[in-house]
Amino acid sequence: MRTRFALAAAAPAAACAVLAMTLASAAQAQLHDPATPLAVAAKVALRGEANSIAVREMRIVRKNDILVVQADMANMGRTDRTVFYRFKWLDNVGNQVGDGESWKQMSVLGLGQQTVKSVAPTSAAVDLRLEMNVEPR
Template identity: 85%
Template sequence: MNLLRTSLAAGFLAAGLVAMPAMAQQHDPATPPAVAAKVALRGEANGIAVREMRLVRKNDILTVQADLSNSGRSDRTVYYRFRWLDSVGNQVGDGESWKQLGVLGLGMQTIKSVAPTNAAVDLRLEMNVESR
């Protein structure tokens, strides 16, 4: 009985370890780990890195600026939106619509957003990167 449990546990663990790389997001190596923790990437980064993210609370409302950098020579189209979160991780507000941004080859763009309410204390930047 214990041998069967151990075998099943080892099998599930091995299956989980095999599946983990497929679920891991493929951030560009130029994205700092602290910034990557706030980015929810949908698909491949395709050479787009979030080089820096600045969060500031102005008049009790959280604002963000993020610098996107294209390390490739070809232009990329980035679809993005910010998801604002409260102190327990629940979404605040109705959510932003997707925005489209062209980032030229070897270029950099800054994106900005303002939280919908003062209840927002954190955020996730959701991105989908396509080649042009």
């Protein structure tokens, strides 16, 4: 009987743990802008608030064994926004490749869209993160 009681008592605790993990993952999924697809949101590292800027699409191709990326940033608001961004290139185990890019500044007009482009520094890069900081007006 004791074993049976221990298992019955453990079951609600396990269910609570699963529920907590599910809620945590749902909260993480809601951190990105709803207009940003989940696959793209996984590649974006937002520093601060998005302030009406959404990365709507990201195209990544390998040309001559080097990764090339284009990302479309859309301003969902009516006021112009200043976006600071850089690409961080990663190898197959997640380590940064190269010295890293410097921050670039770009204005995205109200209800407008801008495309940013970058090329990996070496063929060792197999993944990337788009780091962004959007200035509030």
